[in-house]
Amino acid sequence: MVNNNQQSKPRAVIIGGGFTGCALALDLQMRGFAVELFERGELSAGTSGRTHGLLHSGGRYCVEDVEAGQECIQENRILRKIAKQCIEFNGGLFIALTDSDVAYGDQFAKGAVECGIDIDELPPAQAIKLEPNINPALLRAFRVPDGAFDPLRLALAFAATAKRYGAVFHPYCDVTELLRRKDGQVIGIRCLNRHEDHFYTYEADVVINATGAWAGRITALANVDVPVRPTPGVMVAYDQRLVQCVINRLCIPDDGDILVPQRRMVLIGTTSFDHEDVDYIPVYQDQIQLMHKRAAELVPAVKNAHMRGAWMSARPLIASGGDARSLTRTFKCYDHAEQGAPGLFTITGGKATTCRLMAEKAADLVCQSLKINQPCQTRDLILDPYRQYFASVRSAS
Numbered sequence: 001m002v003n004n005n006q007q008s009k010p011r012a013v014i015i016g017g018g019f020t021g022c023a024l025a026l027d028l029q030m031r032g033f034a035v036e037l038f039e040r041g042e043l044s045a046g047t048s049g050r051t052h053g054l055l056h057s058g059g060r061y062c063v064e065d066v067e068a069g070q071e072c073i074q075e076n077r078i079l080r081k082i083a084k085q086c087i088e089f090n091g092g093l094f095i096a097l098t099d100s101d102v103a104y105g106d107q108f109a110k111g112a113v114e115c116g117i118d119i120d121e122l123p124p125a126q127a128i129k130l131e132p133n134i135n136p137a138l139l140r141a142f143r144v145p146d147g148a149f150d151p152l153r154l155a156l157a158f159a160a161t162a163k164r165y166g167a168v169f170h171p172y173c174d175v176t177e178l179l180r181r182k183d184g185q186v187i188g189i190r191c192l193n194r195h196e197d198h199f200y201t202y203e204a205d206v207v208i209n210a211t212g213a214w215a216g217r218i219t220a221l222a223n224v225d226v227p228v229r230p231t232p233g234v235m236v237a238y239d240q241r242l243v244q245c246v247i248n249r250l251c252i253p254d255d256g257d258i259l260v261p262q263r264r265m266v267l268i269g270t271t272s273f274d275h276e277d278v279d280y281i282p283v284y285q286d287q288i289q290l291m292h293k294r295a296a297e298l299v300p301a302v303k304n305a306h307m308r309g310a311w312m313s314a315r316p317l318i319a320s321g322g323d324a325r326s327l328t329r330t331f332k333c334y335d336h337a338e339q340g341a342p343g344l345f346t347i348t349g350g351k352a353t354t355c356r357l358m359a360e361k362a363a364d365l366v367c368q369s370l371k372i373n374q375p376c377q378t379r380d381l382i383l384d385p386y387r388q389y390f391a392s393v394r395s396a397s
Contacts, residue, residue, distance in 0.1 A: 009034040010370060013189055013202055015175050015218055016210035017041075018048030019355035020347055020362075022155045023378070024210055025169070026162035027356075027363040030381075031374035035167040036202060037159075038191055040174040043389075044155040047212050048352065050313035052235050052260045052269045054246060055079065055087055055147035056353040059094055059119070062111030063104075064252055068330045069115040071354045076145060078356060079154075083383050086153040090261065092146025092246035093127055095138040097297060101250045105140050108250060112144075119144050133242045133301045146246040148260050151352070156386035158355075164384055173200075178207060178221045178344065186222060186336075186343035206366050209346040212316035213278045219346060224339040226332075226346050230278045230314040233270030234287040236295070238305035242266050247298045256294025265308060268295035272315075281312040318349045331358045333365045345369075 012028050014021050017039025029035045039045065058072035080089055096102045105121075112119045120143040127141035128134060159169060170191070177190035179201060188203040209218040213230035233255075241264050249257040255271045268291045275281050288310045295302040318332050331350030336342070347362035360376045367374055 010206070010372065011204040012036070012366065013038065013204040013207045014210055015189070015207065016046075016212065016214075017043040017155070017159070017169065017171065018046055018210070018212060019044070019155050019158070019352050020212070020350070020358045021210035022158035022162065023355045023359035024208060024347065024362055025167040026158050026165065027359045027376060027378050028366065029162050029165040029167040030377045031363060031367060031372070035162065036170060036204070037167065038170045038173045038175055038189065040172065040194070042171050043159055043169070044152050046214065047313050047315065048155055049151055050235070050311055051151050051352050052258065052267045053149050053151050053262055054258060054260050054353075055089070055149050056351055057092060057144040057146045058115050058117050059092070059108070059112060059142075059144045059146070060248060060253060060258065062115045062117060063107045065330065066111065066115060068351070069111065069117065071330060071357060072351060073115055073117045073145070075354045075357050076147070078379055079149070079353065080147070082378070082381060083149070083154060083157055085383070085385060086157055087147050087149045089147040090245045092144045092248055093131060093134070094142045094144060094248045094250040095127065095134060095298065096140035096250040097135055097138055099139075102140050104251055105142070108142065117144060131243050131245060131247065133299050134247060135298060135300060140250060142250065144248075146248070148246065148262055149352070153386040154352070156389040157383040160384040160386055160389035161381070163389060175218065179203070180222070180341075184340050184342065186341055205343070205370065207344050208362060208366065209344065210362070212348055213314040215316060215346050215348045219336065219344070222336065222341040222344055224336045224341045224344070226334055226348060227318060228348050229317045230275065231272055231317045232275045232278070232281045232312050232314040233272050234283060234291060234310060234312055235267055235269040236288055236291040236310045237262070237265045237267045237308040238295070238302060239265060239308045240301075240305045242299050242301050242305065249298060256291050259295055259298050266295070266299070266302070268292075270313070275314070278314045281314060283310050283312050316348045331361075333362045335365055335369055337369070
């Protein structure tokens with residue numbers, strides 16, 4: 001089947017229904033494209049549905065990865081405005097538990113200023129008064145503008161708004177082929193509708209690969225590649241909400257350095273290692289035990305809590321050599337015309353917090369390639385309620 005919807009508009013196919021794909025569907029639709037998004041499962045079935053839901057202030061990256069830190073605080077402020085229905089803006093603490101943590105605090109404070117992150121150093125006694133369950137042996141504390149978000153609601157809020165503007169979503173459709181002309185131009189996709197067990201084809205002017213850790217699988221269909229290094233990590237949830245704000249270890253990024261309150265739970269994350277098969281990542285018992293140990297260092301009451309669940313998620317990091325912890329958390333947009341596949345684009349890397357910005361930059365690159373002069377309109381657009389994704393759609397005026 002060839003899609004003939006809205007033939008007068010430039011047609012965009014997006015592969016991947018996570019945060020970035022849903023945000024990109026909204027951005028491109030608002031710029032005048034006819035957008036169709038394909039996700040092989042339900043929306044947020046991949047990495048986006050397996051995050052700990054931290055709305056980053058940028059503090060975690062302000063020393064080692066300044067660009068990512070700046071992106072996070074910029075988008076933190078935007079999401080608090082346009083997606084507040086999905087966010088618990090409860091703030092965060094960075095706490096020092098060792099002398100090396102204390103020394104790192106000076107670099108942290110300097111990096112926060114460089115990134116434009118509002119921080120406030122608190123006396124340890126004040127931090128404990130704010131969060132009575134944190135480790136009473138803490139030596140130093142900073143308050144930061146962290147928050148927590150509901151992963152599914154955030155993706156659905158972008159998707160609901162995109163649908164209202166006319167975007168079409170195809171869940172449970174697995175892209176198996178990129179359609180190409182003899183000159184190499186990518187002109188659409190072939191996909192398996194897993195509900196119907198039937199193949200369909202969809203033509204497009206551009207195809208954007210927003211599959212995150214799976215990005216290399218899509219580019220391989222066009223015999224091109226992207227330097228994405230899938231880097232899994234384990235997260236563990238406990239059955240008590242032991243803190244009200246996000247608790248971070250005041251140290252360079254490390255395993256188990258963030259404890260996030262979510263509804264009636266707390267979640268600790270995460271480890272970092274390499275693994276080839278992103279469709280099957282074992283949940284290793286030793287990593288669960290490490291997360292339990294690190295969580296109890298931040299909040300000793302975790303020792304008396306029960307594990308509610310443990311799971312793995314693969315980050316789509318940009319490969320640049322070195323170990324996984326040293327890889328940047330910023331993002332990259334690729335126009336694969338330079339590799340012989342014009343019409344194909346990839347957006348990958350980044351954080352959930354920066355999904356809107358990632359979509360903006362990817363849309364900018366697509367518009368530039370098609371010589372379309374349409375600015376981004378999503379910075380100030382209040383997103384529709386996430387439940388509207390499942391409601392009847394009325395086109396935006």
